[in-house]
Amino acid sequence: MPEMALQQSFNLMIRPPSSSSSSTMASQVVVGRRQSLFLASSKFDFRLPYSVRKLKCVFANSATRALVRDAGESVEDHHPIAGDNDSSSPDGISSTNINDYNQVVDGELRLPERDFTGTAYVPIYVMLPLGVINMECELVNPDDLINHLKILKSIKVDGVMVDCWWGIVEAHVPQQYNWNGYKRLFQIVRDLDLKLQVVMSFHECGGNVGDDVHIPLPQWVTEIGCGNPDIFFTDRDGRRNHECLTWGIDKERVLRGRTALEVYFDYMRSFRVEFDEFFEDGAISDIEIGLGPCGELRYPSYPAKHGWKYPGIGAFQCHDKYLMKSLKKAAEVRGHTFWGKGPDNAGSYNSRPHETRFFCDGGDYDGYYGRFFLNWYSQILVDHGDRVLSLANLAFEGTAIAAKLSGIHWWYKTASHAAELTAGFYNPCNRDGYAPIASMLKKHDTTLNFTCVELRTLDQHEDFPEALADPEGLVWQVLNAAWDVSIAVASENALPCYDREGYNKILENAKPLSNPDGRHLSAFTYLRLSPVLMEKHNFVEFERFVKRMHGEPVSD
Secondary structure: OOHHHHHHHHHHHHOOOOOOOOOOEEEEEEEOOEEEEEEEOOOOEEEEEOOOOOOOEEOOOOOOOOEEOHHHOOOOOOOOOOOOOOOOOHHHOOHHHHHHHOOEEOOEEOOOOOOOOOOOOOOEEEEOOOOOEOOOOOEOOHHHHHHHHHHHHHOOOOEEEEEEEHHHHOOOOOOOOOOHHHHHHHHHHHHOOOEEEEEEEOOOEOOOOOOOOOEOOOHHHHHHHHHOHHHEEEOOOOOEEEEEEOHHHOOOOOEOOEOHHHHHHHHHHHHHHHOHHHHHOOOEEEEEEOOOHHHEOOOOOOOHHHOOOOOOOOOOOOOOHHHHHHHHHHHHHHOOHHHOOOOOOOOOOOOOHHHOOOOOOOOHHHOHHHHHHHHHHHHHHHHHHHHHHHHHHHHOOOOEEEEEEOOOOOOOOOOOOHHHHHHOOOOOOOOOOOHHHHHHHHHOOEEEEEOOOOOOHHHHHHHOHHHOOOHHHHHHHHHHHHHHOOOOEEEEOOOOOOOHHHHHHHHHHHOOOOOOOOOOOOEEEEOOOOHHHHOHHHHHHHHHHHHHHOOOOOOO
């Protein structure tokens, strides 16, 4: 589409032709892997990514009658906004169509909603509150919970997700498990004919966004950590992170005679035996295996308790003695013993990439040492997932298992992708860091559960332009890395979502319009059951979303 024609149509949509504001400037730039078109006016600053993946904006006049899609594909037959040379408005733009579609509200372009009637059925689960089971492993407020579950069932929600906290179940003595509260909870859920997604939560709860309770690691683990703090992830300054155990002790007998892997397996096996009837009758649909902080396969690189604030790049977490021993060994094998240490020029938790010599454009991340270190750092992550999922398949043979990846979308539009690198995702602009993870999950027939599907790049650009975030680009990359190796992909929202705009973005990602293979999410889990969700106007919108995810017709 010619730039001038695109510019003129866009200007008409955001201001009257008589506006005296400065003319819009258009220029194409290449950022990372994808091309973007930046359109700026005196009042608005829009980033409109061209991609093969997503329909982003509609512009039309006498010279340009098609929607804008990646690679310039013309899709006139989908959702036309403007008529052909309509004399009722300048440059052939129909004022009737403009009003019908409300395409500009507060400076934002809106498109007509896609009709999902008859599309694939995507099951919907709702996360239960974090504190539904207390520290004594008792069910909290069962009557209120039953009422809420009945309401969810009435709108055809498929099931619920619940965390089984290691810090509650094996709290005081190794290999003494208390499942009492979970037994009662599971019975209630099953009696209401809802399914269960169960998370093996080997991490601490508290201190992260949305955490309203505190559930520490088991007391006996904390006691071990007092004498041997290297069982926890550690940053360059020696600060310990108690969210989860370092992957450096996966095979070290430092947990009262057991390795971390043995501890995880014993816990999973106990759960499988204790809840056998729920597996046998299909009440438990799948098990998500906690693999790191927040249950996600990543390093705890951006802990709020250490002062991190969005959009800081985070910090490498490999300075416990066990991971450092592994790094030194890898450096010796490579023949460069002086590489056996972490980067000393990677900034701090709240640094920006350009402020560091390691992550800046042309920085050390892409030098000989940087590539060696990042390969080692990311491989430790993949190896941990590989080992734990192998044991999970032994414990839960015949049951679907899943693993969660976090959506680290900030600094995605830079060359280094610094925030992803510190989290263990070796995904700079010249490398696909998610393909190795997808291949590992494929090996264990594990569903990839990915977050942030509700986020829009445009919103991030408006709210935090300095973060150079691209959640849409990240979602596209990760989903396709999984689909390329033919593994199932599930998802959940990263932040609370109550509005139609957020739900529409989830639907777009759940059921991609132009996927030639008809790919779609295998399930979606909503974060989370709360009084705010149950408010009438929010719940009506949520019910509408559930119907569309199920492929049912809806009305306004």
